Amino acid sequence: MQIKVKLFATLRENREKEMMMDLTQGATPKDIIERLNIPKEEAAIIIINGRNAKPDRVLEDNDVVAIFPAVGGG
Amino acid sequence: MNKFIRIDMTAMKVTTEEVPEKYAGLGGRALTSNFVANEVKPTCHALGKNNKIIFAPGLLSGTAAPNSGRISVGAKSPLTGGIKESNAGGTFSQKMAKMGIKALVIEGMPADDKYHIIKIDMNGVTIEDAPAEIIGGCGNYKAIEVLSAKYGEKVGIALAGPAGEHRLPSANISFKDPEGNMRSAGRGGLGAVLGSKKVKALVIDETGAVAVPIADPEKFRAASKVFAKALLDHPxxxxxxxxxxxxxxxxxxxxxxxxxxxxxxxxRIDHNDNISGETMNATITERGGEGKVSHGCHAGCIIRCSQWYTDKQGKYITSxxxxxxxxxxxADAGIKDLDDIAYIDREMDDIGIDSIETAVAVACAMEGGLLPWGDGKAVLEAVKGIAVPTPLGRIIGSGTAVVGKVCGLFRVPVVKDQAIPAYDPRPVKGIGLTYATTPMGxxxxxxxxxxGNxxxxxADIDPLKKDGQIEYSRAMQIGTASVDSTGMCLFVYFGIADNPGGYQALIDMINSQYGISLTATDVDKLGESVLKVERAFNKAAGFTNAHDRLPEFFEYEPCPPHNVVWDFTPEEIDEVYNF
Incomplete structure (x- = not known):
């Protein structure tokens, strides 16, 4: 299945900021994080199709997965 | 801090008193809000002689505690008609604290139209005529230069810009930062209150002041170290x-x-990449020159969220x-060029006007047909007009609620006439409860x-659901009222929210400075008491629970992409202040 992956802030260092990924059925954000060699603790916020999600959420075809390090402001 | 200074602009008289007993344990917002509640007539006109404006450093300001240099300013707000505390960085707070000044109060109003400078040094306080060249449209950058040349490069300055002189409801108070640029007590129009009292600026020179006394220096140092580590260790x-x-x-x-x-x-927008923090970082880095990716707004800031943004030649535009x-x-006004936005930001600082209120007012003015959507050049010209002031400048400088009325709009994002900031309350429900219920607008x-949303x-709360939001907004408002009283930058919250040791270190610093023994419960009680005092002032000024509501359009206009509406009932909203 095709998943759109978006990376932000420090996670863009030495990585593309946006990419399409071909993943097998049952894949989760955890698989993406591992494939991109992102240290687990650096993937602090995951947003799938505009909604916060956990790393073990099972993905569906055409999902948009945004991964952020810990960020804040205000 | 043992001095409580009153400057009476009617009689042109300065009185230095001992700190009244009831204010002894208070600082920052706790002090400004209690003072306003005690001494300002709630039904007074915010720009009339019965309003008073108070400047107070936080409890920890002037010490070596990291990030403790915030100053609180309080008065009745000409924007909301309610109580206001607005705080800022810069150098003013630490200088006041080192000079032992717990509070500076400006009251009354002179009969004539002459502007004044209030000069504070170790010899006392004097009221002087303002230099003619900084009155009548002079920008804040220039005014700070003139005042620094006259009174000394290292002096601290609080000033009303052209917007404050025009007494516009979104005028801010600008504080000189360590490099001579500025930070703002932005919200609620406190610059207009200063302008109404014919005070152009306060200038503070702490030469000859000694260090802030610390009851238990060793314990203070140890706690400060733990606190700094909590901040620096947090991502x-x-x-x-x-x-x-x-x-x-x-x-x-x-x-x-x-x-x-x-x-x-x-x-959601499509041009997010044009205006994102990632792009800002890359642009500053690439342009080099005077640009700085990180910058602290006051001495002792270790978070350093500020920056110097530059033009294509690497020359400073804004910080x-x-x-x-x-x-x-x-996003709200749709200007797609970050340089355009930077020039408007600089202009707003230079004029001394709240950049949140003004940006939201500009977006409303676009909907109302007063400005073309997304046109950064047109907005820059309109904002420059606030200093003149042109009729359009006066309208925009009067804030979002006024623009909405002038344009005949129903979609006017304000609560208590103060513009709603950068988070939509429909898909991020927790923040909507704060917008609705805080006494600040x-x-x-x-x-x-x-x-947490x-x-x-x-915390970990679903932003699209109501569950847990009432309790969360209540707890965050109470905690914030406490932090705002310490002189700490609110961003220390990120470092201590999930780190009990860091939070305890903050309390330990206060205890070792003053030789007291506050507990976390006491600190919560302080926050609660501040909110209660503020709410009581607003009630006496005519506010009811019906004012604790979001604009109606949020209830019937779904916000894409989630297509959700604001669905808290009045009864649920009122639960936030049930403590």
């Missing part, structure tokens, strides 16, 4: 804010569908280039529920 407080500034939020709010766009008609401003102009900093710091 947001110690690293993220320095690298990307607060503008890092553009992308995450955009992904979450909570970035208000085109006068709050959507929660403290914040998410709220960039969102307001970039719509204000994200009064109880920053974005933290979106950023997952300190």
């Amino acid at each position: 947001v407080a110690g690293k993220g804010l320095a690298a990307y500034g607060t503008d890092v939020l553009v992308n995450i709010l955009n992904e979450a569908g909570g970035l208000p766009a085109k006068n709050f008609t959507a929660g 403290g280039f914040e998410y709220e401003t960039i969102w307001g102009l970039g 719509a204000d994200h900093t009064a109880g920053y529920c974005i933290s 979106i950023l997952k710091v300190g």
Whole structure:
């Protein structure tokens, strides 16, 4: 299945900021994080199709997965 | 801090008193709000002789505690008609604290139209004529230069810009920062109150002052070390804010569908990459020259969320280039060029006008046909007109609620006439409760529920659901009222929210400075008492629970992409202040 992956802030260092990924059925954000060699603790916020999600959420075809390090402001 | 100074602008008389007993344990917002509640007639006109304006450093200001240099300013707000506390960085707070000044109060109003400078040094306080060249449209950058040349390069300055002289309801008070640029007590029109009292600026020179006394220096040092480590070890407080500034939020709010766009008609934009913190960082780095990716707004700031943003030649345009401003102009008003936004930001600082209120007012003016959508050049000209002031400048400088009325709009994003900032309350429900209920009028900093709703710091709450939001907004508002009383930058919250040791270190610093033994419960009680005092003032000024509501359009206009509406009932909203 095709998943759109978006990376932000420090996670863009030495990585593309946006990419399409071909993943097998049952894949989760955890698989993406591992494939991109992102240290687990650096993937602090995951947003799938505009909604916060956990790393073990099972993905569906055409999902948009945004991964952020810990960020804040205000 | 043992001096309580009153400057009576009617009699042109200065009185230095001992700190009244009831204010002895208070600082920052706790002090300004209690003072306003005790001494300002709630029904007075905010620009009349019965309003009073108070400047107070936080409890820890002037010490070596990291990030403790915030100053609180309080008065009745000409924007909201309610109580106001607005705080800022810069150098003023630490100088006041080192001089032992607990509070500076300006009251009364002179009969003539002459502007004054209030000069504070170790010999006392004098009221002087303001230099003619900084009156009548002179920008704040120039005014700071003139005053620094006259009174000394190192003096601290608080000033009303042209917007304050025109007594516009969104005029801010600008504080000189360590490099001679400025930070603002932005919200609620306190610059207009200063202008109404014919005070152009306060200038403070702490030459000859000694260090702030610390009851138990060893314990203080130890606690300060733990506190600094808590901040520096946290990925947001110690690293993220320095690298990307607060503008890092553009992308995450955009992904979450909570970035208000085109006068709050959507929660997402397509040009987010043009205006994001990542782009700002890359632009500053690439342009080199005077640019700085990280910058602290006061001595002792270790978070360093500010920056110096430059033009293509690497020359300084603006600093403290914040998410709220960039969102307001970039997403809400649709300006797609970050340089255009930077020039408008500089102009707003130079004129001394709140960059949140003004950006939201600009977006409303676009909906109302007064300005073309997304036109940065047109907005810059209109904002420059505030200093003149042109009729359009006066309208925009009067804030979002006035623009909405002038244009005959129903989609006017304000609570208590103060503009709603950069998080849509429909898809991020927690922050909506804070906007609705804080005595300040719509204000994200009064109880920053974005933290647990979106950023997952300190809590993990579904932003699209109501569950847990009432209790969360209440707790965040109480905690914020406490932090605002310490002189601490609110961003220390990121470092201590999930770190009990860091939070305890903050309390230990206060205890070892004053030789007292506050507990976490006492600190919560302080926050609660501040909110109760503020709310009582507003009630006496005529506010009821019916004012604790979001604009009606949020209830019937779904916000894409989630297509949700604001659905808290009045009874649920009223639960926030049930403590």
